[in-house]
Amino acid sequence: MRIFLFLIAASAPAMASAQQAPPTQQPSAAAAAEPVISDEPDIIVEGQRNLPGAVIGDIPPEQQLGPSDIRSYGVSSVADLLTELAPQTQSGVGGPPVVLLNGKRIAGFREIRDIPTEAIARVDILAEEVALKYGFRADQKVVNIVLRRRFGAVTGELTDRIATEGGRNAPQAELDLLKIRNSGRFQLHSEYKSSSALTESERAIAAPVAGGTASAFDQRPFRTLLPFSRELQTNAVYARNFGNVSATFNGAIESSESKGLNGLPGATFLVPATSPFATGGAATSVSGVFDGSSFVPLAQNSRSITGHLGTTLNGAIDGWQWSLTGAYDHVDTRNFSDTGFDATAYQARVAAGDPIANPAGPFARSDLAARFYNSGSSVSNAGKVDALINGSPFSLPAGAVSTSLRLTGETTDLSSRSYRSGLIQSGDISRQRGNAQINIDLPITSRSKGVLAAIGDLSLNGNAAIEQVSDFGTLTTYGYGANWSPVKGVRLIGSVSDQDEAPSAQQLGNPVITTPNVRVFDYVAGTTATATTISGGNPFLTADNRHVDKIGLTLKPFDQTDLTLTANYTRQHTDNPIAGFPTPTAAIEAAFPTRFTRDEAGNLLRIDTRSINYARTESSNLRWGINFSKRLTSKIQKEIEAYRAGTGPNPFAGMSFPGQRRRRDGADDQTPPGGTTPSGARSANAGQAGAPTQAGQGASATPQAGEGPPSEEARGGGRGGLRGFGGRGGGGRGGGGGRLQFAVYHTLHLTDTVLVAAGGPRLDLLHGDAIGQNGGQARNEVEVQAGYTNNGLGARLSGNYMQGTRVNGGTPANPTALDFGSLTTFNLRLFGDLGGRLEWVKAHPFLRGTRVTLSFDNLLNSRQRVTDAMGATPVSFQPDYLDPLGRSIRLSIRKLFF
Known part of the structure; x- marks a missing residue:
């Protein structure tokens, strides 16, 4: 906050002397040119508060997208649009944005994720502080999606995605029915997608020699880089008004399955000195792999069924807005993993000196006994009721005071069962949560009301929450901040938040899953090990506490140019943070010795990768960006204007x-x-x-x-x-022609440290340490987007750059360093809205409402390069392990029927 106060003090004299303007909160040039379509006459409203579907409060959007802006992204649904907008909606502390519909809360993202983009009239992207008004934390940006008042279409889309190096394709089919009329809405969406398995033999993975020399063979066809998967989902939404109350009901069911291969089974045999297969007449051990001609590979299967019911009620009482949301989710998951065969009888033959029991193989299926496997299953049921009321209890000279009160009740039950190494374990975690949160906004100065107008518009906000968790006790949250606009087009927002957070029921109670034959780089030995990993819930996790300081600056320097500049500085520290198990460096193994199993020779055999609590993490970063959009006049628009004239x-x-x-x-x-x-x-x-x-x-x-x-x-x-x-309603006014759009966002990571456990070690992720499999924390990250659309044709290019890092993960006796090279990737999407080509539609009317899209993901087929001190790439860091798919091409044909 010292930085915030310094910037205010430094900029106040110049800003106070600038020309004062009325505090009309105008939309962007794009949105102003593209009024919301409704059934009333065409009235363009300049004030943000009066725009249909606007959010609560006085904080204007950082960005506002009109219909042609939305079309320029060339995407099909709300979910796709939010993916494209990820750089703009990312908060300084990460996390997905809060999503609203028509300025109101929703019961869950399923309620709106499948809405076609043609049904959207406007999208507002707002600062994190707006989330407080809706009862959320102040570390998530807000995206408000405003729908057209009338829209109706049946949409079908067929897509296939193939890797240019072969080996995998992913077909997908979607069918959607949507009808919107004023306050009513009905949608039924179904989707099916599948992806074929990709094996190591279909990529340039080095082939390790397995078994003895007499039975060496290639295991790559029996190991998958990407598993086979299949998913089917159906989602239904019904919304209507009951008097003055708007209600939405949502139901969804999803079924998914996947199957991966973990190589062929094997065993290690102890060979006595008297055995004819002993080497040099001395006792030894020999590892044998069971040949693929007689044995099937080890498979890992997963299946899940998810059911969701949600409802949202919104209304008003005496000037106060209220909303009530409820949700129930049921998830049934089952996992089955092969782990090998019982070789006890064959070991007895080897020990007895049987001349035909070669421990190096080949093996027949009759040589081995029962097949070993591990299994796990879990059933989760969660119900939640959330109530919010907001309004103004009184006014100050500078304006109305805004308050919101949120009450939440939640119950969760998770039962799990696992079978591992002949041992059956079961668990049942039941949790009840109750939360109360209050937020208040106080206007201090105002240009429009003449209250200390030289200062500009200044408001203060504060929030506090208390949560009772049945198995963790009382957790608290508090925060405060300031929102200052000294002159038109300039806004400074500062905030402080402190929050306790308990681990989820899944993090505590998920079933234990064992996965054999996983290739892991062992920093201690400096080699790649083939080990067994254990994943699942950890019942010993504790709650964490996160403190975040943030200051943000938004500039819109020109009234007639859609140009936005943003900068955010964020600093946070978390006590007892919950995290996935880090990469197995020497420092990590020293801090968690019981998580690693090695044999007498020091070979890594097993890693327990279940979640852990670190002692403390600290980080800070500066993220800034530029977003520019320019309206273009299309050919048909020129013809219409000429006709009108x-x-x-x-x-x-x-x-x-x-x-x-x-x-x-x-x-x-x-x-x-x-x-x-x-x-x-x-x-x-x-x-x-x-x-x-x-x-x-x-x-x-x-x-x-x-x-x-x-x-x-x-x-x-x-x-x-x-x-x-x-x-x-998909045609309508406000098209505004084409769009030229450009955005760039740069994140500079200033500090990033992890105190693994009390007393050390302290890892500096910017200077040689790592907790992830892809190296340390990159100092610089850049996201770039560029788009052009006009006359029904468009192109979008997105790029990401990540600076390289170096990891010193070995021991003093055996120093091991790996260099993780920088990585730059580009995605290109070309699309044609054929209905926007009038001459084509005249000749072929069926093209109306048709879009064809051709996409290239990872256009340059870029992969990160990892090398050791000798310049060689370790086996587990081969490029095709880091990115098995590589460049892929996706072709989509989409048609709206109406």
Whole structure:
């Protein structure tokens, strides 16, 4: 916070002397040019508070996307759009954003994830402090999605993704039905996808020699880099108003399965000195692998079924807004892992000196007894009720005070059962949670109200929460912050938060799973080991405490240019943080010796990778970025503008549309439904059949952005009208033509340390230490996005850069250092909204509502390079292990039927 106060003091004189402007919170240039489509006449509202579906409070969006901005991303659903917006919605402390619908809370992301992007009128991206008003923590940005008032379409999409190096393809099919009318909404979405297995033999993985020289063979065909997977899901949403209360009901069911291969089984045999297979007449041990001609590889199977029910109620009482959400989730998961065969009888033959019992093989299936396996299963049931009320209890001279109160109740039950090495273990974790949180915003100064106007707009906020967890006791959270806009286009936000967090029921009670034949780099030995890993829940985890200080600056320097600059400095430290088990360096093994099992020769045999508590983590970073968007005029838009001015022909002449009228002479009326002739154009277009007119108060009866004729809602909701090129309401106004967009975000990690346990060691992830499998923490990370769309065609390029690191993970006696090279990757997506090409639609009407997309993921087939001191790549860090898929091509065909 000292940095925050310094910046305020340093910038106050210059900003206070700047020209003062009324505190109208205007949307971005893109959104202002693209008003929300509704059934009322076309009115462009300049004030943010008055925009339909706006969020609570006085903090304007950092970014605001209109329909053409959304189209420029060339994606299909809300889930896809949020993936594209990830660089803009990432908080300084990480974590996904809070997602709202029409300025209101939702019961869960399933409620909106499958909504087609054509149904979206506006997207607002807001700062973390807005999350407090909705009862969430102040470390998540907020994304508010505003839907069109009318929309209707059936959407089908077929996709296939293949790796350019072969070996894997992933087909996918989706079918969606959505209808929106005013406050009502119904959606039914089904999706199926599968991915074929990718084995080591289908990539450039070095082939280790297995077994003795007489039975050496290639195991790579029996080990998967990526497992086979299959998933089927169906999601249904129904929303409507009951009087003054809006209600949403959501139900979903998902089924998934996967199968991976972990190589062929084997065994280690003790060979006595008297055996004919003893080497040099001395007792020894020999490891044999059971040949693939007689044995099937070790398989690991996983299946799960997930069911979800959710509901959301929103209403108002005497100026106070309230919401009530409820959710119930059921998850049934089962895992089955082969671990080998019983070789006890064969060992007895070797010990007895049987001349045909060669410990190096070959082996017959009759030589071995029962097959060994491990299994695990869990059933989780979770129910949650969440109530929020917000409003203004009183006003101050600078404005109304805003308060929100949130009450949450949750119950979770997790039962698990595992069978491992002949031992059956079962567990049952039941947890009840109750949470109460309050937030308050106090306006201190205001330019519009003349309260200390020279300072600008300044408000303070505070929040506190108390949570009772049945198996952890009382946990607390508190936070406070300031929101200051000294002049128009400049905003500074500072916040402090402190939160206790208990481990989840899954982190505590998931079944124990054993996976054999996992290749792990052993820093102590400086070699790659083939070991058995143990994963699952850890019942000994404790709650953590996280403290975060953050200051953010947002600049919008130009009124007429959609340019946004943001910078965020974040510092956090966490006591007893919960984390996955780190990479097995010498320091980690010294801190957790019971998690490692080695044989007498020091070979790594087993690692327990279940979650742990560190003693403390500390980190700080500076993340800044630029986002620029420019509106482009499309060909069809120019033709429409010329037609409106009376200087050009009707661009829709000769086209036929659903619901089109017939003239008395039997000929098609070439007028897009709902229009006659625009003002000033009748004389220039005399004799043309039905030139369109402007309906209502400036409501355009002609389409924008090459999306075709006007939608039903563009004409004020009249009957018999065209249902738009993007589905009902999918055409409409506000298209705004094409878009040119560019964004770059740079994260500079200043500090990142981990105190593994009380008394040490302390790991510096920026200077030679690591807790992850991909090296230490990169000092610099860069995300870049660029997009162009116009005349129905578009391209988007995204890139990511991560600076290289060095890991010193060995012991003083055996120092081992690995260099993890920098990594730069690019993704390219080309798409064509064929309905936006008017000349194509005239010739082929079925193209209306069709989009074809061709994507290249990891365009340059880049993979991180890891080398040791000799410049060699360790076996477990081969490039195809780090990124098995490599470059892939995805082709998608999507069609809206309406």
